[in-house]
Amino acid sequence: MKFFVDTADTAEIRELEDAGLLDGVTTNPSLIAKSGRDFKEVIAEICGITKGDVSAEVAATDFDGMMKEAAELAKIADNVVIKLPLTLEGLKACKALTDKGHKTNVTLCFSANQALLAAKAGATYISPFIGRLDDMNIDGLELIREIRVIYDNYGFGTEILAASIRTANHVSECALIGADVVTVPPATLKGLVKHPLTDKGLAAFLADWEKTGQKIV
Ligand code: E4P
Numbered sequence: 001m002k003f004f005v006d007t008a009d010t011a012e013i014r015e016l017e018d019a020g021l022l023d024g025v026t027t028n029p030s031l032i033a034k035s036g037r038d039f040k041e042v043i044a045e046i047c048g049i050t051k052g053d054v055s056a057e058v059a060a061t062d063f064d065g066m067m068k069e070a071a072e073l074a075k076i077a078d079n080v081v082i083k084l085p086l087t088l089e090g091l092k093a094c095k096a097l098t099d100k101g102h103k104t105n106v107t108l109c110f111s112a113n114q115a116l117l118a119a120k121a122g123a124t125y126i127s128p129f130i131g132r133l134d135d136m137n138i139d140g141l142e143l144i145r146e147i148r149v150i151y152d153n154y155g156f157g158t159e160i161l162a163a164s165i166r167t168a169n170h171v172s173e174c175a176l177i178g179a180d181v182v183t184v185p186p187a188t189l190k191g192l193v194k195h196p197l198t199d200k201g202l203a204a205f206l207a208d209w210e211k212t213g214q215k216i217v
Pocket of ligand 1: 006026027028107127129131132163164165183
């Protein structure tokens with residue numbers, strides 16, 4: 001399973017890239033707004049940090065507008081993935097961009113049928129939002145399970161990019177289900193390494209090592 005980080009914070013992206021934990025990055029208009037920076041400048045900087053896929057989302061909602069914005073975003077770097085909303089116009093743009101050889105990420109997926117349509121449109125990635133379904137008391141992980149079955153039934157190559165991840169449990173469950181990618185906020189991603197027994201065990205080992213009076217180097 002690939003790990004993407006869901007942020008436009010380039011310092012966080014650099015830290016995770018340096019730790020060897022990163023396979024790619026996803027952004028969205030809300031994350032860009034939060035960064036307070038110029039959209040194309042941030043995407044260019046992120047693409048300079050990682051060689052992995054970097055999703056940049058269009059802001060237009062009509063086919064022609066999406067195609068124009070996609071052409072502009074694709075110029076930034078080879079690893080830019082065009083992120084499109086799961087609407088009829090978005091799917092039409094997905095098909096056209098796929099035919100032109102661009103990678104696409106169809107976002108805001110909340111149903112198995114939507115994921116089926118995105119796969120038929122040739123999407124590189126489908127982004128089902130787990131946390132936002134959980135917020136409505138609907139099991140977001142169940143949607144990932146359904147999409148896995150459907151894609152496997154028909155051999156669709158579209159990768160399931162589990163998004164709106166809120167907890168460490170979401171990550172491990174996605175891995176068990178067989179999601180291809182998870183995109184995780186930086187704090188949640190870094191939190192995956194933590195276990196109290198690791199900290200306790202390390203403290204005990206270090207205390208015992210101190211008693212030996214030895215040095216390795
Ligand atoms: C995915 O690509 C989205 O950027 C993201 O995962 C949305 O997460 P949120 O529901 O926490 O905003």
